[in-house]
Amino acid sequence: MQTLKTWLIRNPIWGFVVLIFVFFSFANPYFFDLQNFQNILVQTSTIGLIALGMTLVMINGNIDLSVGATVALAASLAIDIQGWEAFANWGNWAILPGVIAGLMSGVILGAVNGLIVWKTGVDAFIVTLGAMLGVRGLVFAYTEEQSFFAMNFAYSDFGASSVAGLPTLAVLFLLFALGTHLLLSGTVHGRNTYAVGGNREAAVNAGIRVGPHMLINFMLVGFFAALAGITLSTQMGAATPNLGREYELWTITAVVLGGTKLTGGSGTIIGTFGGVLAIGILRNGMNLMQVPAFYVLVILGTILIAVLFLDKQLTRGGKEELRT
Amino acid sequence: QDDTMTIGITQNNVGVDSYQTTYEQAFENAAAELDNVDTIVLDAGGDVARQIAQIQDLIQQQVDAIIIWPTNGQAVVPAVRQAKQAGIPVVITNSNIAEEGFDFIASFSGPDNITQGSRSAEIMCDRFKEQGIETEAQIVQISGQPGYTTALERAKGFEDRLPEVCPEVTLVETQPGDWNREKSQRVMESFLTKYDDIDGVYAGDDNMGVGALNAAKAAGRAEDITFVGATNFAVGYEAMGRGEYWGSIYQSPVDDAEAALQTAIDVLNGAEVPFLNYFDTPKITQENMEEFDKPVF
Amino acid sequence: MSDQTPALRLDNIVKTFPGVRALDGVSFEVMPGECHALLGENGAGKSTLMKVIAGMYQPDSGRLYIEEKETVLPSPLAAKSKGVVLIHQELSLAEEMTAAENIFLGELPTKSFGRVDWKTLFARAGAILKKLNCDFGPEVKVSRLSIAKKQMVEIARALTVDAKAVIFDEPTASLTDAEKVVLFDIINDLKAQGVGIVYISHRMDEIFTISDRISVLRDGAYRGTLETAETNEDEVTQLMIGRSLDYSRNTLHHDLGGVTLDVRGLSCGKLYQDVSFKVRAGEVVGFYGLVGAGRTEIAETLFGLRTPSAGEILLDGESVTVSSPADAIERGISLVPESRKEQGLVLGMSCRDNITLPQIGDLTTGPFVSNGSEVAIYDIYRDRLEIKAPSWRSMVGNLSGGNQQKIVIGKWLAMKPKLLIVDEPTRGIDVGSKSEIHNLIRELARSGYAVIVISSEMPEVLHVSDRIVAMYQGRVMREFTSDEVTEDTLVQAISGIRAQEAA
Amino acid sequence: MVAETKSEVGEASKPKRRVQGNAVVSVLAKQGILIAFALFMLGFALFSERFLSADNVMTVLRQSAIIGVMAVGVTVVVIGGNLDLSVGSMLSFSTVMVVDLHDKLGPELAIPVMLLATLCIGAVNGTLVGFLRLNSLIVTLGMLSAIQGLTLIYSGGQNVDIANQQGTWFAIFGRGQMLGIASPIVIFLGLAVLMHIVMAYTPFGRRVYAVGGNPTAATFSGIRRSRTVFLTYVISALCVGIAAIILGSRVMGSQNNVGQGYELQVLATVILGGTSLLGGSGNVLKTVIGVLILGFIQNGLLLLGYAYYVQWIVTWIVIILAVWLDVAAKRGRLLSPIA
Ligand SMILES: Nc1ncnc2c1ncn2[C@@H]1O[C@H](COP(=O)(O)OP(=O)(O)OP(=O)(O)O)[C@@H](O)[C@H]1O
Ligand SMILES: Nc1ncnc2c1ncn2[C@@H]1O[C@H](COP(=O)(O)OP(=O)(O)OP(=O)(O)O)[C@@H](O)[C@H]1O
Ligand SMILES: [Mg+2]
């Protein structure tokens, strides 16, 4: 009981997740249903995958605003390339080069961002804000404004498939979340992520190569964004150049809700997972409850702020606290 | 089957412009008048992924029929297929989905954007012929938000038709106005700086058309320019009345919404419905505008 | 000693920053097994020199030899791998990580797949912390440690490598006496292993306890080296600042005015309880105690930063509730806070802007800040406190630690308060300026201000105070007048031994 | 044993050894953003002869005014150490409101009522971030969404238009002239100069810099930090209100999403102007340069006739180059010292 309490105080977002879960379970007959939980997991997996990478980058004290555009680029590449003449007689294997190209594009874009941040010393916010526009430009240049459709239904079947009774996409997300959690909490790279974000000077003095380190995390978030783009495109069997608009904002929101500090140095995957779920459950619950579109916006915005407020109340030091 | 039917709709992006909002209201009003119809009205906010999630949520609730205003004609196909597999008929409204999805839908109901584009080209061309400048006229195009089906189809219809009717008119440049009047006004201002001779502007909707008109008026060059838009908005209609704006395409969101709802009901009642259920979107110009009511949006 | 090869030798090092020549051809050497103290006024270039040695700065010119081999140290890592370790003046820790991770930062032990070998890590870090007599474990998060404990973590880093030379840049600035003893043991251990030590401090007593030789820097230039055994404080001070200083106890009694501050039974939750004391106009009251005794919290309460849970504060005989620092300032209270970086300074602002910040609203002509009066105020305190900065426009963040502290003091002196509270006022300040600040405090009192001095340095408390309040674990143990106090009774009082028990 | 060494400087050299001479150079070198601005203006002028025509320059200034006015406000917020991402949807709200009320109440009432409503929203932001100390990024993201919803609820999702566009004096703000110059330009530059004076020469400005630079130290210096942050958001809201008047008057109507995406554009101009996101540093007049850079890039690329996506890609490159030049000039070397 005591450990549960301290755990909740450290991850207040999970308290909120439980709260809305209970609320929607009682408020809507369709909510508490295994199929619906699977839907929620699949629906959150897109933002969720990006958020995994974003958590790393943000613990580093950086940020990546270009993930939304990367989602679109990777999805477009994956779907377009699998339809190329060259792979016409590869059968289902034709999907592979597309997916690899999509993932590579994310990793490369991440590397570009990371390299610029490292070498020029320009703030990651502005580097990736530029990239957010520029990469979207690349998407439109590449697709010539067209949407792509996956001729091979095996591709979209993958998006709808299950393993062991769970949707494949949800399993994929859970596995990557576990992997990232282990990376962050148990490996040297993960621990250095905290050091670089918590005290860059200390990290430099300790001989951590901060530049390459940040580069790797940018490549990781690029990879995750691309992967999210690809899993999303398997759900649609298609890619559109406007895919992923505003995802950067929702991802960052989820990550911060999960307790990662914008200034870097702290955050966990468990928290991020909670943040992602909170947004996913809210959206799903409000759809099921038929909240009118205009009010969804107001409610979502208000709840974000309310969660932040509650979090603050929970972590407050009490009356004796220094009032600064 | 009990006697009330539940129809779910997921719209593209309500609130982005009055057309969609009016559509939504008309849809709800029409449904409210029918005792045996319940509706679930959702909005995808322009995001395909969210729309797919909404389709899944509607399937989850086992609605009787789903109406989809696709954010993207191709991306919704697998979700539509899921609905079909769940035994729920799907009606597509306003802009069609890709042909690959035709097998999974019951019907499409809405305007034909490609035809609209061609009609705008015809309006423009006829006007130039009246003015006798069809051999030398230069026009610019301000298109809708890049990557959205409606924007693409209207531009395509216009660009394909124009050389057929007026082969010597040149379309010198196209830039997106993002369905935004202010953005369109900015784009037009740059066009006016760049080109000394502009005879016509084709805008993807009247909202943007009026933005372009604003810019031209500010530069004192509105007199020489023929403005043609699409989706006749009230502002466009009024500008037409003042003789500043030449023509547009008349498209009623109320018709659009009612047609979609009726189609869905017909499908559920087992009635025969045409697969492509286009409703008419006539040309409107300064010359024939009295035949039309002022749009309510 | 000169027959040995130096562990570390610097030859004619020059280092300039924009607008400042921080090092002007400095030569310096450390023998193996020697503790070489480095002294100099604030801003003399000590830290800069050490950062050059540790590979953090590249010198503009000059050479560096490790065991007489010329070496270039492009990075801190390179320095570390060559066996040169620097313990920073300012804490340099990652707050959200464990003590163990901070100690072994950059070289965490690993298992397969780059996984951290926690067992080895905690075992090794635990051993080092034990050696340092630390009462916390290696797995505790650094953010939960007090400043002193953080400092011990910082020191622990030096013991992870097989060092040839270890540099301590003001390691004792926030240590208690007990921890200091442990540190000196460690230094002696290292010396015995043949490690060369560079020890920077402004505390003469420490320097004479621990060092073998003393080198002095002044204005970025090398001034000379003295054998510790053959010199005395006065000679060192002469070399450092060109004059001698007075280290006497406070005996300057003068007429006291009315009671400015009367604190009755003040408590603040668990932080301190039932604290009562008076401060009269013209009086300096020293608060002495160990770290964690609650002195800072009392000051913060008086300054409106904490809400007391019980008790009463009377200012000039009137019961007041101080609701915020702004309120406190209006009532004529000033607080020189404990931590200059976090609480005292806006590092990105200029020296002038920092000094005038609390009274900026009053320095106006019409709606605008009057540049003239601002610079005038800055000039007064620059001269008075001998602040060394290229100009009033210089960013405070680029000043040396001691000069930063002077800016904070200047800022609050400029408020001409009724009640001045100074918390560790001379932390990191050179002896010359320290005595200047002590004189200033005395002088302020003489001109009618009430002053509270919180300090962990006994000589300082004894030197400036008319009365001394000894605190232990949130309670006032005893009050002394400057006549009756002895070092022994004071030490007993702050260790929790009540006067009567001791007697 | 005392070993004296040479010391070039005399005993009493109180003001430190200063490296003289290249003061002018170093002052110039610090203005990396100005150099960047000049460079690419030159570039565009070479490729398009109309780029630097008086007409076009005026057009760009006029077009930039809306973003510019908002950027002035956001600069103040960012200097205070916070972010304001709600300005885009607040612009939509305010424009819809002022246009809608124009016909209902007349412009003389519509403007103050709208300003009041906008200031209220700013006050909500300010209370949440200033007094309740909530994270400004999330608060203003939440507000972005909530205000968007409010706008739609207010207008019922319908476009709003001013019926009598010819006869209203409301036209003066967006379409008219003041002092012979297009009024949006006058308003924008006037506001920028005014805010620059406030930030650089008044106690309030100094407090904002202090709070942004080190909130704890500012509190310890007796600055009422919560109130200061609160006021920065009110200023930001006021600027949005002014931008809304210009926008409403220029377009004589509004959609519910006119301001969508403006928050990031505005933030980009603020950062281009060299204001640090960490707070405590920045300059309103340099934000004007940031605004002009973005405005001229967009216009220049349009004049060159590139497809929109090429414009985006080039904007990406130019933004990074401009900021790089700026930070490189400040630190005196091209590559960052990060290892
Ligand atoms: N990064 C920097 N940029 C500009 N000037 C600097 C920088 N670092 C140090 N200085 C200047 O160099 C001089 C020497 O500073 P340093 O920190 O070495 O002094 P110090 O001897 O360690 O003083 P203290 O005893 O106060 O710690 C000072 O005048 C300081 O202002
Ligand atoms: N028992 C303790 N264990 C760990 N940290 C403590 C303990 N007591 C106090 N601290 C921390 O140590 C720091 C200094 O303590 P505090 O300010 O109460 O002492 P003080 O009497 O003002 O001492 P000083 O001024 O010498 O630092 C504070 O950050 C406080 O939270
Ligand atoms: Mg130093």
Ligand SMILES: [Mg+2]
């Ligand atoms: Mg203390």
